């Protein structure tokens with residue numbers, strides 16, 4: 001499906017070079033020195049290396065091949081009821097502080113001849129979450145990818161996030177919790193479609209907590 005490949009490349013991007021573990025290790029060593037720690041003491045000896053591997057894992061969304069992820073999973077069917085996947089847990093790092101923000105994503109679309117394997121939607125969320133992000137952009141990227149891949153009658157993404165850079169730094173706490181949304185097509189133009197989605201995702205939802 002070369003058309004899909006083009007779309008995915010444009011919307012999702014993909015880095016093919018390996019992450020530079022040595023460089024991160026060296027940088028983490030410098031941070032330890034800079035804050036006045038003894039990077040040779042027992043507990044810290046292997047910390048720079050661990051930091052490098054942690055970043056490799058937490059940011060592997062840049063190197064998740066979206067073609068591999070999605071290409072085999074788009075199906076042609078005549079089904080036109082709303083598809084909703086809610087409460088998708090995600091873990092991301094904010095690009096301003098490189099601190100975690102975590103939460104849940106809710107994704108819906110109204111098919112228009114094409115659907116995507118259900119298990120792929122959480123993996124799309126994951127792919128975008130495991131990058132340096134701002135929540136607004138992540139929300140938009142998830143919606144755009146589904147939109148361009150399936151050309152549905154509409155797509156809706158709502159993301160709730162708790163931002164540790166605000167919580168831990170004691171910045172106004174109420175700013176730590178954020179909800180963002182991206183809606184297109186029927187979810188934007190048709191009140192009852194939009195409401196059906198919003199009702200569904202608010203039903204029995206527990207508030208975000210640690």
Ligand SMILES: [Zn+2]
Nearest residue numbers: 094096097165
């Ligand atoms: Zn931040």
